[in-house]
Amino acid sequence: MLKVKNINTYYGKVHALKNVSIHLSPKEIVALIGANGAGKTTILNTLSGVTPMQSGSIDFAGESVGALSPDRIVKSGISQVPEGRQVFKGMTVAENLELGAYLRFTAREPKELIRKDIVKIYQLFPRLEERKKQMAGTLSGGEQQMLAIGRALMAKPKLLLLDEPSMGLAPLVVQEIFAVIERLRSDEGVTVLLVEQNAKAALKMADRGYVLETGKIILEGNAADLLENPEVQRAYLGKEKKDIWER
Amino acid sequence: MELSDQIAQYLVSGLSTGAIYALIGIGFAIIYNSTEIINFAQGELVMLGGMFTIFYLNTLHLPLPLAILLAVASTTAAGLIFERLTIRPLKSPTPLALIIITIGGSILIRGITMMIGGKDTHALPAFSGSEPILIGSATILPQHLWIFALTAVAITLNKLFFQYTITGKAMRACAVNRRAAGLVGIDVKKMVFFSFAISSSLGALAGIIVAPLTMTSYDVGIMLGLKGFCAAIIGGLSGGVGTVLGGLLLGVLESLGAGLISSGYKDAIAFIILLLILFLRPQGLFTKAQTERV
Ligand SMILES: Nc1ncnc2c1ncn2[C@@H]1O[C@H](COP(=O)(O)OP(=O)(O)O)[C@@H](O)[C@H]1O
Ligand SMILES: [Mg+2]
16 A cells, blocks of 8 residues: 655755665554654655655555655545644634645535534544634643544545654553554554554554664564564663563 | 814724724735745835726726726735745745845835836825715714725625635644644645735735825835834734734824824834834734734
């Protein structure tokens, strides 16, 4: 479904992505883990067309999307939930969701269909419905994350890119949000690329995973295998070498 | 005339010039909110509105309503060309570069208008006569009523556009969070273009409806632009109520100051208010900490 081959992305002279290749099959949940500054956000932004790549190729659903502008990429079925939520704070919850469907409005899709999808988002996140007339900036962190996910879903993506959805949230809220992500895959058939620093939670939910270090993919495999991998345990799961040796 | 009658008179004229300032100020705010640029050429668009009307009316001898419509359209086109030539080509300009560019643009527009249209001052006929209407003991000119009515219509349409249409909402989204707007597929550059279209046409309208009262010439844009900027600053650069109130307040204070103290102070009042606001309440008079801008 998504095939990323040997992409290289630069910020001026900073070589942020070095020959990165990843692939996702339909309905997969794939985790992308790595330390702060490894280049996780850069991968998502390259996929979204925000930070164009210098070389390499991105194929999505049989179409080459590597050179498309951000709006064309959303249209082709890839939506990103950005790091730090980035909701439209001075606008209401309902307006945020409508704007998620911006391209569907401009494509003159019947408004009833869009309204029905907003109702679906409210079913997914009932707390958003209670607050639909509130300014997004007044929501709690968890609610803003839900809104950011809901806004991305309003574009009806086939592939959802999530950038650190658990950042700064209480464990219970993280559980709630991860449960919704799993439901999206099982009920709606959405494919998910999940970027996380919370490697353990991400790998527990994911089918497969990639480990990124200073712009390079250094490991890939089944999520369960990665969870057991000593290198991953040491670097990302906070286990000391001693603990691993003792087992 | 009694003092109270005089004050009523000053209020009427103050509110009508204030309405003009509000229209110009909203133009500043709309562009600021979508680009973070203060477009110092905004006043020249106001001037162009009046001058284009004079041209269509006196040179082409078109009827007034048609001349007005064409003048708004021509000014809007000028504003869009300005955006295409100056703002759009810049990749990642510094604020200072943008200030210099918009000021340079304003000098250029003024210069071209002077070369083509000359330095004369022109009078636009009042839209429906200039027979004063007596209200109580104060009089009001028909043109004042036109100013109030057209300003109210323009501001209401503007508000409805930003509140209820998807394009209006998308423009607000760009103002609130440009990056996120891009990620939901909003073409930010197109929204910037739209914001120039709207603020040019509001500016043109302001320049046209005020021209029968104050005359117009190639250089009226400087002062009108400054007053509109002041209204927008009082309103915390809001594209809505704040700037409208800012414009009305400025118009009334000017009119009272000029009438009761000395007409020499009229223009100084705007400068003083501008400086006071910038020093004491840079977020504007009517804004709380969290602003909703449009
Ligand atoms: N806008 C930018 N300009 C310059 N360098 C950047 C920019 N964004 C990110 N970088 C650099 O690129 C590298 C990868 O950053 P990022 O993708 O944000 O990492 P992560 O999301 O994994 O924390 C870092 O070294 C970071 O400093
Ligand atoms: Mg990141």
